[in-house]
Amino acid sequence: MVKRGRCAGSLRFSKNSGRCVSEKNLFVHHPCLGTPAWFSYAGLWRRKSAVGENVETLKRRTPLLDYLRQHNWTGHPASRSEFVGLCPLHEETRPSFYVNTRKDVFYCHGCGQGGDLIRFVQLSRGLSFRQSLASLDPEIAPEADFTAVLEQAVAFYRQQLDHYPEAMHYLHRRGVHDPALFRELGIGYAPGGTLRRYLTAQGHSFDVLRRLGLINARGADALYQRIVFPLRQGEHIVNLYGRSIGSAFAHRFLPGSKGGLYAWEKVRNCSEVILVEGLFDYAVLRQAGFSNVTCSLGTHLNDTQFGQLCEGQRTVYVTFDVDQNQSGQQAAEQLAHRLVVRGISARHVLLPEGHDPNSFFVQGGNAHQFQSLLGAAQP
Ligand SMILES: [Zn+2]
Numbered sequence: 519m520v521k522r523g524r525c526a527g528s529l530r531f532s533k534n535s536g537r538c539v540s541e542k543n544l545f546v547h548h549p550c551l552g553t554p555a556w557f558s559y560a561g562l563w564r565r566k567s568a569v570g571e572n573v574e575t576l577k578r579r580t581p582l583l584d585y586l587r588q589h590n591w592t593g594h595p596a597s598r599s600e601f602v603g604l605c606p607l608h609e610e611t612r613p614s615f616y617v618n619t620r621k622d623v624f625y626c627h628g629c630g631q632g633g634d635l636i637r638f639v640q641l642s643r644g645l646s647f648r649q650s651l652a653s654l655d656p657e658i659a660p661e662a663d664f665t666a667v668l669e670q671a672v673a674f675y676r677q678q679l680d681h682y683p684e685a686m687h688y689l690h691r692r693g694v695h696d697p698a699l700f701r702e703l704g705i706g707y708a709p710g711g712t713l714r715r716y717l718t719a720q721g722h723s724f725d726v727l728r729r730l731g732l733i734n735a736r737g738a739d740a741l742y743q744r745i746v747f748p749l750r751q752g753e754h755i756v757n758l759y760g761r762s763i764g765s766a767f768a769h770r771f772l773p774g775s776k777g778g779l780y781a782w783e784k785v786r787n788c789s790e791v792i793l794v795e796g797l798f799d800y801a802v803l804r805q806a807g808f809s810n811v812t813c814s815l816g817t818h819l820n821d822t823q824f825g826q827l828c829e830g831q832r833t834v835y836v837t838f839d840v841d842q843n844q845s846g847q848q849a850a851e852q853l854a855h856r857l858v859v860r861g862i863s864a865r866h867v868l869l870p871e872g873h874d875p876n877s878f879f880v881q882g883g884n885a886h887q888f889q890s891l892l893g894a895a896q897p
Contacts, residue, residue, distance in 0.1 A: 572655075573636065573651065576635075576651070576654055576655050577622060577634065577635050577636075580635060580654065581619065581622055581635075582617055582619075582622050582623065582624060582634065582635045582638065583601060583617050583619050585635055585638070585639075586606070586617065586624075586638075589606070591603055591604075591606055592604075593613075593615075593617055594613075596616065599618055599619050599620035599621075600616055600617065600618050600619070601616070601617045601619065602614075602615065602616050602617075603615055603617075605626045605628050605629060606642055607626060607629055607631050607641055607642060607825070608626070608628055608629040608631075608825075608828065609828075609829075609830070609861070610628050614626055614627040614628040615627075615628070622634060622635070624638060635654070636650050636651060636654070639653060639654060641822075641825070643752075644751055644777070644778040644782075644822045644825075644826065645751060645754075646751075646756060646774065646775055646777070648664070649751070649754055649756070663726070664726070664729075664730055665754050665755055667717065667722050667726060667727070667730060667732075668730065668732075668748070668755040668758070669755060670716075670717060670720055670722075671713060671717065671732055671758070672704055672706060672746070672748045672755065672758070674706070674712075674713060674716050674717070675706025675707055675708050675713075675741075675746045676704060676705070676706040677706075678706060678707045678708070678709055678712070679700070679705065679706050679707045681709075682707050682709055684763060685707035685709075685745060685763060688745060688763040689705070689745065691880075692798045692801075692802075692876060692880065693798075693801075693802045693805075693876060693879050693880040694798065694801045694802060694805065695805075696805050699801060699804060699805055703747060703748075703797075703801065704747070704748045705745065705746070705747055705801075706745075706746045707744070707745055707746065708739065708741035708742060708743070708744045708745075708746050708760055709742075709743065710738075710739045710741065710742030710743055710744075711738070711739055711742070712739065713732060713733070713739045713741070714727060714732070714733050714737060714738070714739055717732070724737065730772060731772035731773040731774070732772065740770075740772065741758065741760040741770065742766065743762060743763055743764045743766065744760030744761055744762050744763065744766075744770060745760065745761045745763060746758055746759070746760050747759045747760075747761075747797050749771075749776060749777050749780065749815070750777075750781075751777045751778055751782075752783065756774070756775065756776075756777035757771050757772050757774060757775065757776050757777055758771065758772050759771055759776075759797060759815060761797070761798070769816075771815075775820065775822075776815050776816075776820065777822070778822045778823055778826050779793075779812045779813065779814060779822075779823045779826050779827070780797065780800060780812055780813035780814075780815065781800075781812060781813075782812055782826050784809070784812075785809075785810050785811070785812050786826070786829065788810040788832065789831070789832050789833065790810055790832065790833045790835065791810050791811075791812055791827070791832055791833070791834050791835065792808060792810060792811045792812070792835045792837055792867075792892070793811075793812055793813070793814060793827070793834055793835065793836050793837060793853075794811060794812075794813050794814075794837050794838070794874075794875050795813065795814055795815070795816055795817050795838045795839060795846065795874070796813065796815070796839075796874065796876065797813055797815070798876040799813065799837070799874055799875035799876045800812070800813040801876075802875060802876050802879040802880070803875055803879075803888070805879075806879060806884070806885040806888065807885050808885070808888070817838050817845070817846055817849035817850070817853075818849070819853065824856070827857060827862060828857070828860045828861075828862055831861075831862075831863075832862060832863070833862075833863040833864070833865060834854075834857055834862060834863070834864045834865070835865050835867050835892055835895055836850045836853055836854050836857075836864060836865065836866050836867065837850075837867040837869065837875055838850040838874075839869075839873070839874035840868065840869045840870070840871055840872060840873055840874070841872070841874075842872065846874075847866075850866050851866060854866050854897075858897075863897070864897070865892075865895035865896060865897055866895060866896050866897075867891055867892060867895040868891065868894070868895070868896070869891065875888070
């Protein structure tokens with residue numbers, strides 16, 4: 519078995535910051551600082567201008583610098599309206615993280631991230647825009663309600679699993695059979711045509727279900743004949759993944775971000791992490807006793823996911839599908855390269871031709887053999 523990793527201590531906010539301030543000449547004002555043109559509340563909240571106003575109120579109430587200091591960030595004056603310190607978003611030894619107190623924004627020359635308070639909370643905690651708002655002031659965002667609705671949907675799908683033998687049959691065919699794992703991951707089944715009635719009876723409006731993407735414009739359930747995995751970030755469900763058990767397109771998410779790496783909280787302190795691309799790969803590895811697994815839900819990692827792998831020192835075993843057109847292998851190599859550039863040790867695990875971790879186990883592979891593949895993985 520892969521050994522449990524050492525605890526890296528994780529939260530970078532708690533580290534000692536603010537060294538190296540004598541090299542002031544290095545820190546020129548960046549042209550991007552204070553002009554976050556890429557960021558528009560108007561676009562996100564066109565339908566809810568009241569929320570936009572609340573966001574402005576919230577930012578006035580909690581200036582970015584205050585928030586950072588409350589989270590143990592140390593900054594030193596760099597100019598009349600600027601502070602500089604170590605970046606809380608990436609590892610560094612020389613301060614390149616700037617806060618402009620007049621414009622109430624930040625910019626990091628090291629990782630290139632910048633924006634306002636909400637953007638910072640999004641990046642540092644891996645939350646969506648709405649979740650960041652809710653974490654700063656639960657009364658502002660309707661996110662709490664949305665999360666509750668998704669929880670009810672997941673509970674409903676969980677119950678359906680026992681009533682549809684075809685769903686259980688599919689799970690068994692994919693080598694996933696441990697009831698404890700079903701419970702832990704919250705795996706359920708969406709038969710289709712039943713969720714809307716259930717949630718409406720719970721008092722949720724058509725509008726809320728539609729905005730969450732649980733139903734389509736015609737009012738039909740969006741997930742139909744699919745095994746459902748809730749995707750969580752911390753406590754909150756951020757999305758649902760549905761795997762078709764029929765002839766429909768295999769993969770489906772609700773609208774919006776897929777969030778960070780799957781079950782990242784469980785592995786973030788591991789010094790060795792196995793990264794797979796699919797949740798059925800994840801499930802069979804967990805069942806086989808590998809505890810340090812995470813999943814990117816596809817071969818393309820979003821910024822949050824990539825950033826998570828780069829927190830602290832670790833070795834990442836990239837284990838993507840070995841498919842005929844080589845796309846999984848190319849993606850694995852590119853990712854390994856990007857990780858190495860960021861100082862993370864990356865190894866590329868080569869499965870037998872035509873296999874992914876799921877099929878490897880389904881077709882008789884065992885934990886010992888998989889461990890050998892990890893051992894043979896190339897940097
Ligand atoms: Zn940075």
